[in-house]
Amino acid sequence: MDHAVSRDGTIIGYRQVGAGPGLVLLAGGMQSSRNFTQLGELLADRFTLHLPDRRGRGLSGPPGPDYGSDTEVDDLSAVLAQTGARDVFALSSGAIATLWTALRRPQALDRIALYEPPVLVGTRSSLDFVPRYERELAAGNLPAAMVTVMKGTGDRRDWFTDLPRLLLTPMMGMALRGDGEEAAAIRELVPTVHYDLQLVAATAGQIQRFGAIRMPVLLMGGDNSNPYLSKALDALQHELPQAERVELKGIGHMASDNVGKPRLVASELRRFFASPPRV
Incomplete structure (x- = not known):
């Protein structure tokens, strides 16, 4: 390394x-x-x-x-x-x-x-989803926190993030429960969004x-x-x-x-x- x-x-x-x-x-x-x-x-x-x-x-x-x-x-x-x-x-x-x-x-x-x-920029915040993400992260609900981030930051015309939470959250739960490197990496990354959001908020x-x-x-x-x-x-x-x-x-x-x-x-x-x- x-x-x-x-x-x-x-x-x-x-x-x-x-x-x-x-x-x-x-x-x-x-x-x-x-x-x-x-x-x-x-x-x-x-x-x-x-x-x-x-x-x-x-x-x-x-x-x-x-x-x-x-x-x-x-x-x-x-x-x-x-x-x-x-x-x-x-x-x-x-x-x-x-x-x-x-x-x-x-x-x-x-x-x-x-x-x-x-x-x-401007008066309308793009961070409206942050309180929900922080609550879900604090509760240890990584699948829900991940869905909140995806919905808060996703592209327009994105069929996947447009799916209802009722479907997305169990899907993310299954992905995060995997034993492979990718699942482990996602479990590691979801909490780091907290720091990315700090960085974004500080640009106001x-x-x-x-x-x-x-x-x-x-x-x-x-x-x-x-x-x-x-x-x-x-x-x-x-x-x-x-x-x-x-x-x-x-x-x-x-x-x-x-x-x-x-x-x-x-x-x-x-x-x-x-x-x-x-x-």
């Missing part, structure tokens, strides 16, 4: 594949580094990919009592320093962590590509601060994603002086995941990271 050591001493493990310039692939909520296996393979002929497990996941240590955006910045900065990589692609809450790193440690990065960071009222990020930024999204994610991209595009926007057709929030359309995402990343960074 390759690893970096964060500022507080926590181990941040990462997987490495490929050869070429360094590129970090940072996963989002309900994901570990393994969710980007296919994306890494698609880019491995062009880049050396570093796929960290964020805190509470897989190869890395626990979130710790002082978890917050500074923790994520320290963790990503440690991986960048250890690997020598200066470019990052990140999804969802991982993209929020990358935004904060670009703002607070701009010297560590050249370019960032972000897929639908769920920054909070902060959108204008990201305007100080001067490096090139690729903002990516899918036209089937939840509408609040498109609004977040609109706001970031308005604030970021070197932002480029790409909308992928027919896909949603999990495009870069193994179960999504990673080939489409990989194509955009090849293009964006192929040229030397602008000064």
Whole structure:
């Protein structure tokens, strides 16, 4: 296992594949580094990919009592320093962590590509589901908590998450009771959403601060994603002086995941990271 050591001493493990310039692939909520296996393979002929497990996941240590955006910045900065990589692609809450790193440690990065960071904009909250999730998590009801997250963050026109809870919760219960690695991984990941939601909530009222990020930024999204994610991209595009926007057709929030359309995402990343960074 390759690893970096964060500022507080926590181990941040990462997987490495490929050869070429360094590129970090940072996963989002309900994901570990393994969710980007296919994306890494698609880019491995062009880049050396570093796929960290964020805190509470897989190869890395626990979130710790002082978890917050500074923790994520320290963790990503440690991986960048250890690997020598200066470019990052990140999804969802991982993209929020990358935004904060670009703002607070701009010297560590050249370019960032972000897929639908769920920054909070406007007056309507996208976190209405959080109290229910927290209650279910506290009660140890992981299947119900997982369903709540899926329904709260799912794509529009998603037939699966549109199913009633009466059907979805037993289905998730069966999946979580399995003995295989996948079931164990999901059981580990459901509680980590608590920390992802902290990261999202902390962006309230902060959108204008990201305007100080001067490096090139690729903002990516899918036209089937939840509408609040498109609004977040609109706001970031308005604030970021070197932002480029790409909308992928027919896909949603999990495009870069193994179960999504990673080939489409990989194509955009090849293009964006192929040229030397602008000064």
